Amino acid sequence: MPQELDQAKMIAAIRHATGDVFSTMLGVEIKSGEPYRQPCRPEPANGVIGLIGLTGKWTGTGGVTCTGDLARKISGQFLMSEFNSVDQEVLDAMGEITNMIIGNVKNALEEEAGPMGMSIPMVVFGHNFMAGTTHSTDWVVVPFACDGERLEVKACLSPQPEKPTRRRPGSAMEG
Numbered sequence: 379m380p381q382e383l384d385q386a387k388m389i390a391a392i393r394h395a396t397g398d399v400f401s402t403m404l405g406v407e408i409k410s411g412e413p414y415r416q417p418c419r420p421e422p423a424n425g426v427i428g429l430i431g432l433t434g435k436w437t438g439t440g441g442v443t444c445t446g447d448l449a450r451k452i453s454g455q456f457l458m459s460e461f462n463s464v465d466q467e468v469l470d471a472m473g474e475i476t477n478m479i480i481g482n483v484k485n486a487l488e489e490e491a492g493p494m495g496m497s498i499p500m501v502v503f504g505h506n507f508m509a510g511t512t513h514s515t516d517w518v519v520v521p522f523a524c525d526g527e528r529l530e531v532k533a534c535l536s537p538q539p540e541k542p543t544r545r546r547p548g549s550a551m552e553g
């Protein structure tokens with residue numbers, strides 16, 4: 379098993395999934411920026427981050443981050459409503475948007491990575507917070523321009539260590 383998924387395929391999957399969700403579910407066009415790698419230990423952040431765990435032969439996390447203002451705008455488009463603050467409805471909408479984007483990324487990567495399961499989304503809003511993973515793999519981050527603001531979709535995946543097969547006592551293979 380390779381130690382890293384093909385980064386170009388991961389970037390293409392993120393761009394395609396994000397573009398599809400924004401155009402079909404939100405009626406919003408977004409523009410992809412230059413992808414980059416982010417260390418697994420992030421800097422303090424502000425805004426909204428939606429995270430979903432991925433598990434299978436490859437494990438990791440996918441996420442969507444943006445400012446609180448952009449989260450309100452995106453959620454408003456999604457729910458056909460207006461939001462004056464980041465409230466529970468906005469967090470729920472961002473969780474569903476994260477679920478759709480990362481779910482589509484997962485589906486696109488399964489050909490190379492094998493079947494993967496997904497956790498339910500967790501969404502955090504705040505100022506000067508840090509959200510990280512226990513993986514030592516860097517994030518692949520694809521920034522997008524949306525309504526004059528920045529949205530980032532990112533993923534970090536690493537191979538799950540193979541478990542040794544155990545023999546039962548008294549089996550025919552014992553010598």
